[in-house]
Amino acid sequence: MIKLHGFALSNYYNKVKLLLLEHDIPFEEVTTKLPLDEALLAQSPGGKVPFIETEQGFLCESEVIVEYLAARFPDKRIFVADPWQAAKERELITFIETHLELNARELYGEAFFGGKASDEVKAAMEKRLRRYVASFKRLAKFAPYVAGEQFGVVDAAAFVSLPLVGRATQAVYGSDFLADAGIDWKTYIKLIGERATAQRVNADRKAYIEASA
Structure with a gap:
C-alpha cells in the first residue's frame, strides 16, 4: 500500500x-x-x-x-486518454502551480503569518501574477470544471491552490487578482467542495488546524 x-x-x-x-x-x-x-x-x-x-x-x-x-x-485514467487533451491538462497544472501558486507563495508570510514582504517583492509579484492570471484565464474553461465539462486531474490542483492565490492577493494588495480577471474561483471551489472526496480533505484539514491550535 x-x-x-x-x-x-x-x-x-x-x-x-x-x-x-x-x-x-x-x-x-x-x-x-x-x-x-x-x-x-x-x-x-x-x-x-x-x-x-x-x-x-x-x-x-x-x-x-x-x-x-x-x-x-x-x-x-488520472489523465484523460487523448494525448493532446492530457497535454492540455498538464499545461493548466503548470500555470496553476508554477506561474500562480509558486509566485503567490512569496506573499504568504504577509498574507497569512503576520510577516511583511518587501516593497520590491510585492511590486514584482503584482506584475508577474497579474500577467499569469490573465494567461490562465485564456486557457481555463470553467465549464464548469477548469479543463471542461468533467472533473479531472487539473481540478485537484486548482481546488487546493486557487484559494491561496485569491486570498493572498486580497490580503496583501487589497484586491483579489483572480476575481479582478473575472475568475469566479469561489463559486468553483464551492462546486468542487460538494464532492465527498473534497469534503473529506476539508474536514481533515479543519481537524488538523483545530488539533494544532
Missing part, C-alpha cells in the same frame, strides 16, 4: 490525497511535519511534503507523484 507522508495543511499534500481518494487508490496517511529531520531528508531531499513510500522506495514532488500514479494505475 502507498504511504502518503505530509500533513493536512499542505495544499500539495491535499492535491495528492484528493486524487488518491477520487480514484479509489488504497493509501495510508503518515503525518510528517516540517522541518524534516536528517533521516527523512534522505526520503525527501528537498525537505518538502508530500512524499510517498512505495514497495520500491520513496518519491517526492507532488506532480511527479501524480505522474507516477497515472503510470502505475493506467486503468484509473
Whole structure:
C-alpha cells in the first residue's frame, strides 16, 4: 500500500490525497511535519511534503507523484486518454502551480503569518501574477470544471491552490487578482467542495488546524 507522508495543511499534500481518494487508490496517511529531520531528508531531499513510500522506495514532488500514479494505475485514467487533451491538462497544472501558486507563495508570510514582504517583492509579484492570471484565464474553461465539462486531474490542483492565490492577493494588495480577471474561483471551489472526496480533505484539514491550535 502507498504511504502518503505530509500533513493536512499542505495544499500539495491535499492535491495528492484528493486524487488518491477520487480514484479509489488504497493509501495510508503518515503525518510528517516540517522541518524534516536528517533521516527523512534522505526520503525527501528537498525537505518538502508530500512524499510517498512505495514497495520500491520513496518519491517526492507532488506532480511527479501524480505522474507516477497515472503510470502505475493506467486503468484509473488520472489523465484523460487523448494525448493532446492530457497535454492540455498538464499545461493548466503548470500555470496553476508554477506561474500562480509558486509566485503567490512569496506573499504568504504577509498574507497569512503576520510577516511583511518587501516593497520590491510585492511590486514584482503584482506584475508577474497579474500577467499569469490573465494567461490562465485564456486557457481555463470553467465549464464548469477548469479543463471542461468533467472533473479531472487539473481540478485537484486548482481546488487546493486557487484559494491561496485569491486570498493572498486580497490580503496583501487589497484586491483579489483572480476575481479582478473575472475568475469566479469561489463559486468553483464551492462546486468542487460538494464532492465527498473534497469534503473529506476539508474536514481533515479543519481537524488538523483545530488539533494544532
